Amino acid sequence: MRDAFSGYHPAVNFIFFLSVLGFGVVILHPAFLVAGIVGALSYFLLLHGGKGLKRIAMMLPLFLAVILLNPLVNRDGATILFQVFGIPYTLEALVYGAVLSGMFLTMILWFSCYSNLMTGDKFTSLFGNLIPSLSLLLVMIFRMVPSLIRKGKQITGARQSIGKEMSGTDEAMTVLGCLITWALEGSIVTADSMRSRGYGTSKRTSFMIYRMAKRDWGLLSAIFVLSAALIAVISAGHTTATFTPEWYLAPISPIGLLLYGFLSLIPTLLHLQEALVWHISRSRI
Amino acid sequence: MAHFQIQNLTFSYAAAKNKRSLDDVSLTIEKGEYIVLCGKSGSGKTTLLKHLKSVLTPSGKRSGAILFNGTPMEQVSQRDQSSKIGYVMQNPDDQIVTDKVWHELAFGLESLGCDQKTMRARVAEMACYFGIQDWFHRDVANLSGGQKQLLNLASIMAMQPEVLILDEPTSQLDPIAASDFLNTVRKINIELGTTVIITEHRLEDIFPYADRAVVMDGGKVIADDTPRNIGKLLWEQKNDMFTAMPTPVRVFYGADGNGDCPLTVREGRNWLSKSFPEGAKVNALPVQELPDEIENPALVLKELWFRYEKNSPDILRGVSAEVPAGSLYAIVGGNGAGKSTALKAICGICKPYRGKVKIFGKPIEKYKSTELFQSCLAMLPQDPKSLFVAKTVREELEEMTKDQAKISEIAATCEIENLLNSHPYDLSGGEQQRAALAKVLLTQPKLLLLDEPTKGIDSFFKEKLAKILCKLKEQGITIVMVSHDVEFCAKYADAVSMFFDGQVLTTDTPRRFFGNNSFYTTAANRMSRHVFSMAVTAEDVVNLYRENRHG
Numbered sequence: 108m109r110d111a112f113s114g115y116h117p118a119v120n121f122i123f124f125l126s127v128l129g130f131g132v133v134i135l136h137p138a139f140l141v142a143g144i145v146g147a148l149s150y151f152l153l154l155h156g157g158k159g160l161k162r163i164a165m166m167l168p169l170f171l172a173v174i175l176l177n178p179l180v181n182r183d184g185a186t187i188l189f190q191v192f193g194i195p196y197t198l199e200a201l202v203y204g205a206v207l208s209g210m211f212l213t214m215i216l217w218f219s220c221y222s223n224l225m226t227g228d229k230f231t232s233l234f235g236n237l238i239p240s241l242s243l244l245l246v247m248i249f250r251m252v253p254s255l256i257r258k259g260k261q262i263t264g265a266r267q268s269i270g271k272e273m274s275g276t277d278e279a280m281t282v283l284g285c286l287i288t289w290a291l292e293g294s295i296v297t298a299d300s301m302r303s304r305g306y307g308t309s310k311r312t313s314f315m316i317y318r319m320a321k322r323d324w325g326l327l328s329a330i331f332v333l334s335a336a337l338i339a340v341i342s343a344g345h346t347t348a349t350f351t352p353e354w355y356l357a358p359i360s361p362i363g364l365l366l367y368g369f370l371s372l373i374p375t376l377l378h379l380q381e382a383l384v385w386h387i388s389r390s391r392i
Numbered sequence: 393m394a395h396f397q398i399q400n401l402t403f404s405y406a407a408a409k410n411k412r413s414l415d416d417v418s419l420t421i422e423k424g425e426y427i428v429l430c431g432k433s434g435s436g437k438t439t440l441l442k443h444l445k446s447v448l449t450p451s452g453k454r455s456g457a458i459l460f461n462g463t464p465m466e467q468v469s470q471r472d473q474s475s476k477i478g479y480v481m482q483n484p485d486d487q488i489v490t491d492k493v494w495h496e497l498a499f500g501l502e503s504l505g506c507d508q509k510t511m512r513a514r515v516a517e518m519a520c521y522f523g524i525q526d527w528f529h530r531d532v533a534n535l536s537g538g539q540k541q542l543l544n545l546a547s548i549m550a551m552q553p554e555v556l557i558l559d560e561p562t563s564q565l566d567p568i569a570a571s572d573f574l575n576t577v578r579k580i581n582i583e584l585g586t587t588v589i590i591t592e593h594r595l596e597d598i599f600p601y602a603d604r605a606v607v608m609d610g611g612k613v614i615a616d617d618t619p620r621n622i623g624k625l626l627w628e629q630k631n632d633m634f635t636a637m638p639t640p641v642r643v644f645y646g647a648d649g650n651g652d653c654p655l656t657v658r659e660g661r662n663w664l665s666k667s668f669p670e671g672a673k674v675n676a677l678p679v680q681e682l683p684d685e686i687e688n689p690a691l692v693l694k695e696l697w698f699r700y701e702k703n704s705p706d707i708l709r710g711v712s713a714e715v716p717a718g719s720l721y722a723i724v725g726g727n728g729a730g731k732s733t734a735l736k737a738i739c740g741i742c743k744p745y746r747g748k749v750k751i752f753g754k755p756i757e758k759y760k761s762t763e764l765f766q767s768c769l770a771m772l773p774q775d776p777k778s779l780f781v782a783k784t785v786r787e788e789l790e791e792m793t794k795d796q797a798k799i800s801e802i803a804a805t806c807e808i809e810n811l812l813n814s815h816p817y818d819l820s821g822g823e824q825q826r827a828a829l830a831k832v833l834l835t836q837p838k839l840l841l842l843d844e845p846t847k848g849i850d851s852f853f854k855e856k857l858a859k860i861l862c863k864l865k866e867q868g869i870t871i872v873m874v875s876h877d878v879e880f881c882a883k884y885a886d887a888v889s890m891f892f893d894g895q896v897l898t899t900d901t902p903r904r905f906f907g908n909n910s911f912y913t914t915a916a917n918r919m920s921r922h923v924f925s926m927a928v929t930a931e932d933v934v935n936l937y938r939e940n941r942h943g
Contacts, residue, residue: 246489246491250488250532266778268765268770270766270770285781288817292817293485293486296481296483297486299448300487301489304503305475309503314511
């Protein structure tokens with residue numbers, strides 16, 4: 108799936124996710140929560156399509172459980188609805204549970220988008236210049252894990268066809284031993300290959316496949332400005348929300364809400380903008 | 393000034409003090425030369441190559457000297473060595489360090505600390521020269537073996553080396569990918585003037601183009617001459633290495649030909665044309681046909697369909713075949729045609745969603761899995777390493793049975809008695825193959841499946857393997873083999889099937905099968921088809937030549 112936001116520099120992607128995840132944890136005000144969910148959900152659906160809906164539906168019981176079980180743990184509420192096993196079940200705690208599960212939903216949605224966008228190579232390219240050896244280590248691990256899984260399958264297949272069924276811990280240990288020997292043998296070759304290409308002869312540099320273009324700087328500064336403004340809104344107390352023992356919600360600040368909504372909707376808006384541009388240029392042809 | 397000068401180099405590994413891996417080797421390599429290093433496995437080729445790049449040089453006792461551009465090797469800086477001497481190894485997979493194609497191309501440059509601008513230019517240049525643009529952003533894991541090896545070559549060439557050393561670079565590749573790779577190496581030599589030093593089993597593709605061939609045996613250089621003279625020399629010495637020579641060379645000397653020895657199929661054709669003018673009556677070899685009905689076939693496949701996932705394309709698309717008991721049945725075909733998957737379907741690792749597999753007349757589902765793999769069916773996987781779990785070959789075999797008499801018997805059949813106390817990973821490719829085969833044979837199969845048994849094995853070991861397979865056939869074992877190696881199938885198989893597009897398209901005796909093909913056939917057939925019909929091996933051509941010239 109082609110997506111406009113993922114075409115930006117990984118650093119921009121990364122900082123965006125850092126910022127929305129940060130605000131998502133800090134802000135509990137229901138109005139802001141809804142704005143955040145709208146932004147995250149719309150982008151999540153753009154990335155995953157119909158399958159995404161199914162995945163959210165599967166998570167619903169979890170959210171429901173958080174809402175319903177919170178009052179059993181959190182007993183500070185003032186308005187007692189009824190008693191369960193002698194525990195007061197309060198309205199405030201129930202609402203707090205709903206807010207918490209809304210926060211979880213936002214987090215899960217953003218993380219899902221994050222893992223879709225930030226592939227291993229994007230992530231390592233961020234730190235390539237800062238910590239070259241660590242980033243190389245990560246790259247090698249990214250490569251090693253799937254290759255070990257493939258080799259493991261090969262070994263179990265080969266053993267199956269000489270009558271060694273995969274059952275019991277003994278057999279699993281044998282396969283593991285075989286896998287380790289094989290991998291070690293391979294790593295000697297890899298080490299030779301690295302040394303013969305000058306690894307360790309001088310200070311490593313990193314090849315940057317991604318370049319910060321003008322639009323990347325533009326978007327990055329937009330994210331920074333929005334975040335700074337939001338921090339100001341938060342410190343002014345416009346997003347304060349407490350639920351127990353009695354709830355208090357700060358009066359809604361339209362500017363703050365607008366800022367947060369806009370920040371959360373950035374990927375979706377970029378996506379729509381691109382779709383629109385293509386639509387127009389195609390209709391011109 | 394010579395590029396490399398090796399003077400009286402003698403070397404023995406630290407572990408084996410009295411055995412000399414290199415014995416008084418002296419060799420001069422000029423700039424821009426293309427040199428083929430040949431010799432049996434264990435003749436010291438790899439050891440010699442590793443001495444040409446000191447980060448790879450093994451530890452042990454050494455005397456003599458190696459000069460690179462006139463400077464002793466020890467005094468050449470690490471940095472100069474890394475960039476000026478490129479080294480491509482055998483295994484395409486293990487040489488790759490990173491997970492993305494672009495990153496791998498840049499790896500050497502990153503290590504040398506190049507700046508962004510230089511790296512960008514070099515990487516772009518390499519991607520274009522090697523035709524990598526289309527898969528520049530791909531994950532390394534999704535590349536084919538041929539692409540991986542090309543990537544290894546390109547990422548070394550990005551450092552602009554003066555010399556390229558290649559240690560059996562195509563042993564793990566299929567023939568088409570292998571000849572693509574070797575053509576690229578030749579292109580680098582011709583267009584860039586890079587010195588090339590290469591060891592190879594597949595001499596057909598490189599022998600004609602090499603400036604010099606150096607033959608090694610027991611750590612000594614026994615011949616160093618032009619390829620044409622080397623053929624003659626080995627023939628006169630009755631050297632074992634002669635079996636590795638390209639088909640035209642073997643035919644020429646086998647038939648006592650006169651004139652210049654042909655090196656390529658084209659030269660071979662011309663030489664035969666001269667010997668047999670057009671219109672001359674030529675005797676042909678007798679051609680056998682396959683029987684129409686096979687009685688009590690060992691294996692029957694009926695309309696097998698298989699795919700790995702519900703939404704993925706079908707790999708097997710109606711495979712049907714019958715394998716007569718006690719025969720060596722070969723399945724040939726291109727890469728990714730589904731040959732290996734067919735083998736997996738036969739032994740039940742892949743379950744076809746339609747169709748039937750019958751083994752000795754009984755459907756595979758009717759066998760209990762313990763029953764199927766005990767004294768009935770077994771498969772030798774493509775990579776023998778996937779079977780090795782122990783510290784010595786003997787323990788490897790003891791995993792299968794405790795019966796020492798049985799172990800000695802099988803070890804004798806596979807000719808690995810002298811390897812029983814070695815670690816499986818210390819063996820050469822051909823030896824590993826035989827050790828794995830021994831392990832598989834200890835299940836006492838009546839039907840043996842082999843997946844690419846000749847992969848990465850030199851001609852000498854191939855003949856050994858062929859002998860073992862013949863012995864097994866005499867014991868009544870049915871062998872089904874999947875292979876890219878048309879020469880091997882033509883020489884030893886009883887029936888050959890063409891696998892294409894998920895189906896078995898034709899089945900015939902090797903002579904009729906390869907005799908009727910004009911592209912997908914052996915070098916001997918391509919060389920002789922305008923004079924002799926149905927000659928598919930070098931021996932066929934030699935026999936026909938002698939019969940027709942002197943008869």
